[in-house]
Amino acid sequence: MNKNRIKTELLVHDLKNPIAVIEASADMLIRNAERENPLTERQIKALTRVIRNSRIAMSLVNDILEVGRSNEGILNKGTYRCFEYIVFPFVEIFDLIDPEIAERISRAGGYKAFIEILASQGVRLEMDASLWEKEIFLDVRKVRQIIRNLLSNAFKYRKKEVVVEISLDDNNLFISIADDGKGIEKEFHKKVFERYLQLGDEREHCVRGHGLGLAGALVLVEDMGGRMTLESEMNRGAKFSVSLPLGR
Ligand SMILES: Nc1ncnc2c1ncn2[C@@H]1O[C@H](COP(=O)(O)OP(=O)(O)OP(=O)(O)O)[C@@H](O)[C@H]1O
Ligand SMILES: [Mg+2]
Numbered sequence: 001m002n003k004n005r006i007k008t009e010l011l012v013h014d015l016k017n018p019i020a021v022i023e024a025s026a027d028m029l030i031r032n033a034e035r036e037n038p039l040t041e042r043q044i045k046a047l048t049r050v051i052r053n054s055r056i057a058m059s060l061v062n063d064i065l066e067v068g069r070s071n072e073g074i075l076n077k078g079t080y081r082c083f084e085y086i087v088f089p090f091v092e093i094f095d096l097i098d099p100e101i102a103e104r105i106s107r108a109g110g111y112k113a114f115i116e117i118l119a120s121q122g123v124r125l126e127m128d129a130s131l132w133e134k135e136i137f138l139d140v141r142k143v144r145q146i147i148r149n150l151l152s153n154a155f156k157y158r159k160k161e162v163v164v165e166i167s168l169d170d171n172n173l174f175i176s177i178a179d180d181g182k183g184i185e186k187e188f189h190k191k192v193f194e195r196y197l198q199l200g201d202e203r204e205h206c207v208r209g210h211g212l213g214l215a216g217a218l219v220l221v222e223d224m225g226g227r228m229t230l231e232s233e234m235n236r237g238a239k240f241s242v243s244l245p246l247g248r
Contacts, residue, residue, distance in 0.1 A: 020054075172245055
């Protein structure tokens with residue numbers, strides 16, 4: 001392993017400590033509040049967000065270190081119901097935009113309520129009701145990461161609407177995420193999947209920034225033996241479609 005890589009991994013590794021302290025402190029505040037001084041509902045909600053997000057951060061740190069251990073990337077397949085793949089990324093996205101909605105989504109508890117909350121936020125979910133509880137054998141953390149990254153872009157660029165389609169056939173899970181934003185010119189359709197590439201505002205040039213989301217999502221899709229495609233024209237939005245072969 002080269003030295004830079006070890007240094008990067010050590011930095012990531014050392015993130016564990018502060019994240020653990022953040023979680024433990026928020027947790028302590030909530031637990032002491034039950035016994036001693038009561039907190040307002042808003043304070044409890046904020047602390048709950050802190051705890052939820054520090055757990056997410058911790059599991060991401062663990063994932064980074066796991067990936068480092070294997071050049072292939074480690075697959076951790078299991079059987080989860082369809083909604084377990086889908087709901088979580090929305091909670092994470094809304095935790096940034098509107099925590100109230102994130103809370104409602106994480107408590108929605110069923111297909112109908114989930115779809116209705118999303119619809120109120122300009123997100124159309126097209127998915128058969130019968131899929132909600134369907135058991136699917138895939139790497140749930142990786143699938144969530146892919147969905148979260150595509151959603152985060154769609155929310156960043158949409159004008160009004162995001163459309164998410166989920167379907168299943170005998171061999172694949174299909175996920176597509178589309179927005180109605182400014183779109184991506186044909187000549188950049190391959191390039192947007194490169195690391196550190198962001199298109200400049202005028203779209204005349206590429207900016208080297210933290211364009212990691214799509215490159216990372218593509219690697220995860222390919223690790224699982226899947227495919228990702230992009231359909232987009234300028235000013236007509238962008239649609240990213242993923243197919244993932246089902247295990248077993
Ligand atoms: N839905 C979209 N509509 C228009 N342009 C997009 C869309 N998704 C991605 N892009 C373009 O592709 C670039 C790369 O996307 P990517 O998700 O890899 O990086 P990013 O979103 O800029 O940063 P991050 O690393 O935080 O994800 C973006 O900077 C943007 O220019
Ligand atoms: Mg992104």
